[in-house]
Each structure stands twice: as C-alpha cells, then as structure tokens.
Amino acid sequence: AQKITQTQPGMFVQEKEAVTLDCTYDTSDQSYGLFWYKQPSSGEMIFLIYQGSYDEQNATEGRYSLNFQKARKSANLVISASQLGDSAMYFCAMRPLNTGFQKLVFGTGTRLLVSP
Amino acid sequence: DAGVTQSPTHLIKTRGQQVTLRCSPKSGHDTVSWYQQALGQGPQFIFQYYEEEERQRGNFPDRFSGHQFPNYSSELNVNALLLGDSALYLCASSYSTGTTEAFFGQGTRLTVV
Numbered sequence: 635a636q637k638i639t640q641t642q643p644g645m646f647v648q649e650k651e652a653v654t655l656d657c658t659y660d661t662s663d664q665s666y667g668l669f670w671y672k673q674p675s676s677g678e679m680i681f682l683i684y685q686g687s688y689d690e691q692n693a694t695e696g697r698y699s700l701n702f703q704k705a706r707k708s709a710n711l712v713i714s715a716s717q718l719g720d721s722a723m724y725f726c727a728m729r730p731l732n733t734g735f736q737k738l739v740f741g742t743g744t745r746l747l748v749s750p
Numbered sequence: 751d752a753g754v755t756q757s758p759t760h761l762i763k764t765r766g767q768q769v770t771l772r773c774s775p776k777s778g779h780d781t782v783s784w785y786q787q788a789l790g791q792g793p794q795f796i797f798q799y800y801e802e803e804e805r806q807r808g809n810f811p812d813r814f815s816g817h818q819f820p821n822y823s824s825e826l827n828v829n830a831l832l833l834g835d836s837a838l839y840l841c842a843s844s845y846s847t848g849t850t851e852a853f854f855g856q857g858t859r860l861t862v863v
Contacts, residue, residue, distance in 0.1 A: 638792075669851055677838055679793070679854035725792055734805045736781060736844055738852060740792030 636661045638741035645746050647716045654701070655711040655744045657726030663687075665731040668709040669738065670700065673723040684726075685709060686731065700729050714749045752777065754855035756841050762861045763831050769774060771826040771858045775843030781805075783852065787838040799824050800846055828860075829847040836862045 637660040647653040659668065670682040685693045685700045693700045695700060701710040709728075723745050727738045755774045763769050775782050781800045785793035795808035799818035818824045824844075828835055838859050842852040 671854070677840075677857040677859070679840060680840075681851045681853065684851055727792075736783065736798060736846075736852065737795045737806055737808065738783070738785075738793070738842070739795070742790075742792050 635664075636663070636728055636730070636739045638728055638739055640726055640741035640744050643742075647746065647748055649718060649748055649750055652712060652714045653716055653746065655713070655724050655746065657709045657711065657741060658667050658724070658729050659707050659709060661728065661730070663730040666728055668700070668702070668732050669727045669729075670698070670709075670711045671725045671727060671740075672720075673725060673743070675722070677682055678710045679725070684712065713746075718748050718750065721746060721748045742746075754841055754843050756839075756855035756858050758777045758858060759856065760859045760861075763863060764863055765831055765833060767831050768827065768861060769831060770858075771828075771839050771841075771860070773824045773826070773841030773843075773855060774823070775822050776853045779843035779845055779853070780822050781844050781846045782818055782822065782836045783842045783844070784824070784826045785840040785842065786810070787840060787857070789837070793840055796826070807820050833862050836860060 639658045666687045668685045671679040683695045699712045723743045725743045727740045783798040784796040787793040797807040802818045813829045838857045840857045841855045844852040
C-alpha cells in the first residue's frame with residue numbers, strides 16, 4: 635500500500651519569498667513516481683512537477699523544484715519567488731511505475747496563502 | 751488542443767436518485783480515471799478505465815459504476831445517492847504507458863440533499 639503524508643495544513647508566505655511544502659511518502663514499490671498538483675478554488679488539479687524514483691537529479695520546472703530525498707522518503711516542493719496567484723491548495727501524490735495501473739494516491743494537501 | 755472536459759460543472763440531486771457524470775479526455779489519451787474529493791480532503795481513487803474496461807478499482811461500493819466508450823470518453827454513474835456522496839468528482843486522463851502525468855478536468859461538484 636502507498637501513503638502520502640502532508641503535515642502542514644496551511645502555510646503563509648510573503649510575495650517574492652520562497653516557500654517549502656512538505657511531503658513524505660511510504661511505499662513498498664521499487665519504482666514509483668511522485669507528483670505535485672495545484673488546486674485553485676475553481677477545483678481543477680493543475681500538474682506542477684514530476685520526480686521518478688530512479689531520477690538522480692531533483693526535478694525543476696520554472697519556479698518549482700522538488701527536493702527529493704529518497705532515503706528519508708520525502709519529496710518537498712519548493713516554490714521560489716512566490717506570486718499572489720500561487721495561493722491555492724497543493725497536493726503531493728504518488729503512483730507505482732512500470733505497471734499498467736495508474737492509481738494516484740494523494741495526501742490531504744497544504745493550503746498556501748501568499749500575501750502582498 | 752482541448753484538455754479534459756467534464757459535464758456538468760454543478761449538480762444537485764436528492765437522496766436515492768441516480769446521477770451520471772461525463773468526461774472527455776485530453777486528445778490522444780486512452781486511459782480515464784475518476785476521483786472523489788470530499789470537502790477538505792485529497793482526491794480518492796474510484797476506478798480507472800482502459801480499452802473500455804475497468805482496469806483498477808478503489809474502495810468504493812458497487813453503487814459507483816462507470817463506462818468508457820470507443821472514443822475514450824467516460825461516464826461515472828452513482829446509484830441510490832447518499833448525503834455522503836456530496837463531493838467534487840474529478841476525471842483524469844493519461845496515456846496507458848510511460849511515466850507521464852495525469853491531466854485533470856475542472857470537476858463536477860455534486861450536492862446531495
């Protein structure tokens with residue numbers, strides 16, 4: 635079974651500052667993928683960044699980077715230079731790779747509020 | 751290129767009724783998954799369809815059923831609605847192979863009264 639834990643219900647950050655959203659995971663799969671999604675109040679889940687368990691380098695996508703520490707089973711999202719539009723719910727998720735099954739397991743999310 | 755589209759966006763139903771939600775996947779995607787997101791929670795996997803068959807199912811009762819059509823679009827049906835079925839229902843599409851991410855629709859917000 636897979637499990638995602640997000641221990642920060644809410645985070646506050648000032649515009650232009652960096653913020654780290656925590657995510658730890660548990661799985662017995664050898665090959666897995668880790669994902670971060672952003673969910674604005676409109677409801678749509680927007681894909682931000684992906685990290686494969688065998689990727690040696692941390693993933694980056696623009697202002698988003700994923701701090702992957704495999705031994706600690708953590709996959710924290712770092713948002714640099716926060717913007718007002720970054721205010722939303724953020725979900726960490728995972729799924730096994732190299733199988734035909736693509737079920738995503740999500741955490742409970744972190745609400746990020748960016749203030750001017 | 752249209753992304754994942756879901757209809758309707760909002761729906762109000764009475765306990766005991768039946769509901770059908772619809773999803774059109776992103777162009778080129780052949781796999782559709784459905785998730786239920788209760789207020790304040792993360793999405794929970796309901797089931798996944800590939801090649802018109804249910805390939806994987808989460809911990810949901812048989813009242814939840816689905817269908818995938820030859821054009822890869824999908825329906826989610828819920829029978830005998832309960833108050834606890836009130837939630838945001840999200841559809842996600844993806845390719846059947848590889849490590850690519852799933853793309854989500856904007857969801858259908860179902861309220862059962």
